[in-house]
Amino acid sequence: MPHEIPSCKRFSGYKPCFPDHNCWEDGCKDNIPVGTKILIINLDAMGDVLMTTAQLPAIKRKFSESTIYWVTLKNAAPLLFNNPLIDHIYSFDAASILILQQIKFDYVMNVDKSHQSCALLNSLESKNKLGFGLDPDGKIIPVNKGAYYNFRLGMDDHLKFKVNQKTGQEYLAETFELDYKKDKYVFEFTEEEKQFIEKYKKKAGIKKKDKIIGFNTGCSELYPNKKMTVDQHILLIQQLIKKKYKVVLLGGLEDTLRNKEIYSRFKGKIINTPTIEGLRRGICYECIPDIIVTGDSLGMHIAIALKKFVIVWFGVSCWTEIELYDRGIKLFQKDLFCSPCWKKQCPFNIECIKMINIKRIISEVDKHFKK
Numbered sequence: 143m144p145h146e147i148p149s150c151k152r153f154s155g156y157k158p159c160f161p162d163h164n165c166w167e168d169g170c171k172d173n174i175p176v177g178t179k180i181l182i183i184n185l186d187a188m189g190d191v192l193m194t195t196a197q198l199p200a201i202k203r204k205f206s207e208s209t210i211y212w213v214t215l216k217n218a219a220p221l222l223f224n225n226p227l228i229d230h231i232y233s234f235d236a237a238s239i240l241i242l243q244q245i246k247f248d249y250v251m252n253v254d255k256s257h258q259s260c261a262l263l264n265s266l267e268s269k270n271k272l273g274f275g276l277d278p279d280g281k282i283i284p285v286n287k288g289a290y291y292n293f294r295l296g297m298d299d300h301l302k303f304k305v306n307q308k309t310g311q312e313y314l315a316e317t318f319e320l321d322y323k324k325d326k327y328v329f330e331f332t333e334e335e336k337q338f339i340e341k342y343k344k345k346a347g348i349k350k351k352d353k354i355i356g357f358n359t360g361c362s363e364l365y366p367n368k369k370m371t372v373d374q375h376i377l378l379i380q381q382l383i384k385k386k387y388k389v390v391l392l393g394g395l396e397d398t399l400r401n402k403e404i405y406s407r408f409k410g411k412i413i414n415t416p417t418i419e420g421l422r423r424g425i426c427y428e429c430i431p432d433i434i435v436t437g438d439s440l441g442m443h444i445a446i447a448l449k450k451f452v453i454v455w456f457g458v459s460c461w462t463e464i465e466l467y468d469r470g471i472k473l474f475q476k477d478l479f480c481s482p483c484w485k486k487q488c489p490f491n492i493e494c495i496k497m498i499n500i501k502r503i504i505s506e507v508d509k510h511f512k513k
């Protein structure tokens with residue numbers, strides 16, 4: 143080859159990095175070394191993908207000169223757009239896998255205990271592999287010592303439900319052999335999105351002095367029992383609007399009918415944000431309220447990423463694993479013998495949801511605004 147390929151992370155070999163400058167023949171104009179090449183595999187769930195962004199600051203502390211690649215599912219990729227700490231985002235498809243299989247990584251870190259993510263980790267070339275892979279029988283296994291505790295949490299319900307006190311971020315940092323410092327999620331709006339939020343607030347008649355509470359009314363269809371009932375939402379909203387708080391309904395496509403039903407009870411008195419404009423716009427709407435009331439869902443993780451004050455109820459899932467960064471309140475039923483359960487269908491009467499303390503939510507809202 144007549145000239146060396148520049149080691150700069152901007153060089154693609156397809157077109158100039160700077161207009162009218164031939165980096166290949168004339169040398170690199172502004173060299174940003176590729177450094178340590180790290181691939182994160184985290185396909186789903188979407189909330190988990192957002193939570194995993196909290197590992198990025200520790201990765202950058204350990205590997206200050208590095209290039210971060212991330213492979214995820216197509217629907218989760220917008221959560222990572224515009225993230226200043228990620229260099230390349232890949233959707234999990236044949237074309238991306240083909241590309242990733244050509245790169246010699248220094249680290250591949252797999253978050254997911256799923257067959258497809260583990261098979262991907264096995265199939266890639268890397269000096270170091272962390273997290274989870276597959277054994278020759280196709281079984282999911284931990285591939286490094288740091289992943290053992292995380293693996294045991296999956297195998298041992300008593301440990302996961304009753305004993306564990308580590309947050310998801312903490313045991314994932316341990317899995318990836320990183321220094322855990324309670325780092326925040328990393329999420330950035332684009333300038334266009336910031337302007338969109340301001341314009342929407344104006345259009346919706348939202349004033350600076352308004353005290354705004356956002357309701358994430360839905361949750362993943364995989365665990366439908368994480369939701370409050372529509373009647374509970376209505377009761378809560380009735381009391382909040384009596385106290386002159388502004389209420390905003392939030393959600394994605396799957397929440398459209400539910401939000402419509404709740405809104406029909408309060409026409410003109412609350413704001414029903416659009417649910418059909420895509421994930422990034424949904425996050426823009428969630429940026430509007432001061433407080434987010436939510437179950438353990440993607441909406442909760444978005445609220446945490448946006449540094450909102452979060453009031454979150456739990457039943458099915460493990461409250462100890464969620465880090466609110468001292469900006470919120472967790473509501474859970476400590477004495478309910480079956481909670482948490484991680485069951486898709488409740489064998490009882492969804493007591494964990496019926497027991498949500500509506501009065502406590504209102505008093506926490508009042509307390510927050512009095513601060």
Ligand code: SF4
Nearest residue numbers: 480481483488493494
């Ligand atoms: S089993 Fe218990 S924790 Fe699980 S959904 Fe039913 S009431 Fe809730």
